[in-house]
Amino acid sequence: MTPTQSTSGPSQPTTPPAWPERVAALIPQTETHPFQVIARTYSLSLFLSLGPSLIPLVAKKSSKNALKRVLAREFGLTGFAFSITLAVGGGSVLRDLWRRLDDTLDLEAADTRATGTLKRWSACISSPYKTFLSHVLSSTAGLLLLQAGRRKRQSRSSRPSTSQTLDLTLLFVVRALDAAVQSFVARNSGSSRRDSDAALSLNRPRTAAERKRVRMRSQIDSLFFWACCARIMWCFFYEPQRLPKSYVKWINTLARVDPRLLEALRAIRSQKWSYRTGSPTHQNLLTTYAQELGHPASWGDPTLLPAYGGAHADKIWKSLGVTTRPGVGGLPCQVVHGKVGSSLGLQHSCTANAGLRGSKALVEAIAIYLPVQFLPILLSRPSSLLDPGRVLEALVGALRSATFLSAFVASYWYSVCFTRTLFLAKLFPSISHDFWDGPLGGVLAGSLLCGSSIWIENGRRRGEMALYVLPRAVRSLLPNSWVRTNSLYAVMGERIAFVLSLSALLTAANHHPHILRGLSRWGIRFVVNGPDVVFWRRQDPPKQESA
Template identity: 30%
Template sequence: MAMQKLSPRSSRTTSIEQVVPPALRPVFRAYILGYASSTGPRLLTLLLTHLSRRRKKAGEQPEDPFHLSLFRILKGGLEFQRFPTFCAALVGGSTLLQLPFRRFFATFAAKLSRVAQLRLARWLSTFIAAWFSLKLLQSKDSDAFVDYVAQDTPTGRVERPLRWAGRTMDLSLFAVTRALDVMIGELWSQRKVKRVGSGKWSKLDLIISTLADPWIFSTSCALIMWAWIYTPDRLPRSYNKWIKSAAAVDQRLLIALRRCRFGEIKYGVETGQAHLLEGMCRSYHWPLEYGDPVKSIPYPCEMVHMGTGKSCEYHAVSRLGRSFLWAFSTYLPLNLLLTLRNPSKRAITNAVKSSARSSAFLGTFIALFYYGICLTRTRIGPRVLGTSTPVRQKIDSGLCVGAGCTLCGWSILIENAGRRKDFGLFVAPRALATLLPRRYLMEDQWKETLAFAMSTAVVFTCVGEKPERVRGVLGKLLHEVLSQ
């Protein structure tokens, strides 16, 4: 919903565009949109942080004055190697290079149809623009992608910088995901036309079409939640922090799950790990033996409930309620803020409904995640797999978390069909990122650049021919930006 409000064809932007030559208008829109999308979230975070700091006691002054932080954010977005310039270079190269390519093909490839010439010109111009615009982003140094390695030299031992690639991985995976969605969607659409025409379209085909987006979302969420539990370094820091806030889990419990997974905690064996959850027992006023893996086989499920009692079902319901209120208090102000442009009773009602539905979705997501763990540990797992110590170890070493990861994503069925595809395509690149290294050798960077350039060329070419095939808000946004 927020992205829909960022359409570059607002009345104010359109009036400013009149002084820009038509050929450069896509570049102008792309830069403005890139600048807004890169600075907007940071400005909102700065404002919220500033307001929260003002509530502190007198004398607790912020380290950095508000106006200096504001200036730094606004100035930073104007730097050459930042996202706005990348957007302008990508869109500008894609649109401005098409004409010379079309003339070239008209002269030297006259046997090709005009449609084929136009398609090839779009693809090649976008490929070249995407390659060099991503190189622009990759050229900016980042401390997180530089290590200092000690080396022996004739003058003594010195530290030399070792630069890693991968800082644009999320952007590249986003493009790859979108390209795959375009290609698979087009193939499925052609198959549907043929099967419907021949009367062979079946209920199974309908089910696949209906559940494709929920399946993408649930599978992606399963990978993300698994990584969040066991390998949080594979997730972006901001994403990791947001999941941590939403899950509201005691960190000692997470550490225990990881140590069970990697063999540091073993039921019935003294490994010196009892102190970890014994500290949690003191915090929640449980018997200390609850946290001892030698005496408690397995850990009581009450520890997973973190103070809500012994009932797994009550814990799930309480999680649903608390998470709903937490999400609603976040979504409602944002949705109401978006109605200020065209305030009306209907707009406010829709904002409340949308906030309630999204909050119910998130609350159900969290409740299913925890209840999936409880089902495997207490309700179903022991009855199916047994209650021996090795089985209990196996359950708490990954099976229970895997069940929670598998269940939680299906909460997307609460959202309407239009939102499901946006959510699915949003989380899919992040899920793929958990399967790939966050940093890799600089000499392999060309592979990522090639994947990004080819994928972006597919998406932009599709926007020019079949904009409806690029699903969700992105398709509408690109169509508006690229139009002359």
């Protein structure tokens, strides 16, 4: 017989696991565990807050003290990362504790009066409402912590008292309202599927209900984008203080309007600059501008320009040497157009002005949208660049988005000229150009028409673009007393909106993810459910084959 090894012999010494393995063994491996939610939330929010804060410091080569202040602010307990993690991760912890409490109550053999009452009370609340209530508590704590830190930093500066969390609140409010709209569309389209936007093909919907859902969503998105753009563009010309400064700067980069022309438009609105009554305090506002463009100073003098159209205007134009404005009054288009087309001798042409501005916007937009189309492919599926069809699709997408932006710019300028020069002012020459160049004239016409270019854009991008401009439009509608002061009603209203909106979004991500879309779907779903892999995943050792 072959001798066998005794099982009762001394055991072999085992090597204790290294500390990383011991740490990993303590960390839960499920994506939805509160620890995983907290880790993802803190990482993402720190990236979103620390990156924009460090870039200006690096660009300006700031001192080490400035860097220390930024790091202390962002990593502190009142920083954005910790506050948002408390709001999001804290709700996940509370929801997990509530779930454990329900499991404990279900295992109770003999219910006491207290546990029976608690069990019946908890059973009356559905799982989504439990998630919502948990995040209401944590969101309240997170917002109070965030506002306390920003209020403390604001008190050290000389800036006016302004809500430092208003833009974030509006972002959550808009995304929460969009989720409600998507839920309404899904119910009223007759679609029984609960697919997200990413799962639905906008080009070849699979059912009639899905086609109806896509059509309804596209119409709603386009309507919101059009209305928001009309409000934003009107505010850019007349009330830029209602918009974020960075947004005003970006619009001005595209519009390329001289500041003196903007000031003149605002003076016409306030009746401080008039073709009919003159402008004693602003008479020279545009005369120097006209001279810089190579025209006579009289072309910018409101006391000399005709206020009405018709034959009388033609006599004045003849005396001023203007030959390109028959039958209408107001400021010559050469002054309005600026230097656009001057190198081609087309500074007087409204069509050339709109076309050249649109062409320049097209070139600049292509440079922006090409990386937007190809960067996700390079990061996720670089091998698909070998597919000519995929490359062509990305190129067409970039060109389509660039064409949208080009049409946006060109249509605005052409609408202004169509109103004050080409048609409407000629059709009604008895109406003063104080009206045509006022807030209800060319500026309003351009603001109303430019947003219609959204129909050029891809259907899915219409929704994301509508959600991008909507917070800015909502902000411009708020009373200045709400935005510029910290009154009790404004503070309480913002807090309620923040808490309810964020709680609703997190509840939707946990229970109704199909109503989220775009960046909100990606960001919140990443935080709640994680990517394909989780943080600190423990690798199980390979199984050894038996001898």
